[in-house]
Amino acid sequence: MKYSLSEENYLKAIYHLEKIAATGVATNAIAEQMETKPSSVTDMVKKLSEKKLVNYIKYQGVTLTEKGKKTALTIIRKHRLWEVFLVDKLKFHWDQVHEIAEQLEHIHSEELITRLDKFLGEPDFDPHGDPIPDKDGNIKRTEKKLLSDLNKNQGGVCVGVKESSPEFLQYLDKKKITIGTKIKVLGKEFFDGSMVILVGKDQSFISKKTAENLYVQTN
Amino acid sequence: MKYSLSEENYLKAIYHLEKIAATGVATNAIAEQMETKPSSVTDMVKKLSEKKLVNYIKYQGVTLTEKGKKTALTIIRKHRLWEVFLVDKLKFHWDQVHEIAEQLEHIHSEELITRLDKFLGEPDFDPHGDPIPDKDGNIKRTEKKLLSDLNKNQGGVCVGVKESSPEFLQYLDKKKITIGTKIKVLGKEFFDGSMVILVGKDQSFISKKTAENLYVQTN
């Protein structure tokens, strides 16, 4: 099935938001990500729902169906493969390629992507270290990382702690962080390594020391 | 300036039609090329005219302005460079690449094309033998070819004859062909090499012998 530019971008946005959302993805969150208005999101989400790409119940947010997730992952696959091409072959800097890959990811041709993948040596990660899904949408899991190693706007799921003193665990408890909690880095201070993170719907401030003792899995 | 997908496709179509049109390009011709309706063409042509990309006088067809021609040539440049990429690097067959290049030609990034061009070794011709305009829209002229070497849908300008007997020249005269006449191959018979060609607005039938004695310049 072939989807419009707009539909593809919505699916991608919902996929990324779902990774760090406790519940269904909010209309407002999608609107912000897409730089559009909530009413436009409602319209599009209805359309995606009719096409069985998302589950949608009025006022209760959106989740991707299996079909939707698979579609999102093929777009992400294309995006990341093109980024590898731009950096490895065309010698772009890794921080210059996002905008161009945003366009290239919408080129429709399976054969093209198959050949591009081969040409690039079937890479597992893009130039930012994000994993490249295979043609069926399977992602090679990254090793767990310390939260302190994530950069702004990266997100992950808490999978463990380095230090496990009761004091630290109780502190995490107070911060509403436990195994399986989705975390996104909203900001990172350069001089002291402290972070503002998103935990569920709430912002939270954590020190470098805390971030260095929390394992997350990105994807 | 950045133009829409549709605007870019119209400019490209008009460019190709102008090469083989004696007069301004007809609304109907554009409609046929674009697989759309004449009324849609009129609408778009008005818009292109407002943007100073074409000269348009009601009922009298369209020609590209300098600005329009330059824009068309940058799109053609992108199309042909991507075709080289697809064939040389991704090992596509030269007859599989057109559709994909039709999509890739609309990616907006000067830097991308500059780097792609360098990566490909600054090629002068695409896999079909068509010349690749440089970044300023200059085309490296092809050597003159025999009309008999053109394939269906290729066009060119008559630049000379191989045989110059008065009989042949008089015959060409009767066929309304002279130096500077634009010719397009509409059909080519396999078994005897005869052709149906477009001369100005009229179709004409010519034998293999005639086609083998007429030089054309393609571009």
Add this chain to the structure above:
DNA sequence: ATTAAATTTTAGATAAGACTAAAATATTGT
């Protein structure tokens, strides 16, 4: 537990690009 505030949805409008049907203009044949 109500009210206030925030979020989400609905209703109606707009712009781009395309379409149909009908009107206007050009071209052609005799």
Add this chain to the structure above:
DNA sequence: ACAATATTTTAGTCTTATCTAAAATTTAAT
């Protein structure tokens, strides 16, 4: 030259994706 034919344009409609303003619903606060 003028009627018949072909081409082109106009007028009005449709679809997709957006928007604003107002109504509906949920969440939060006292």
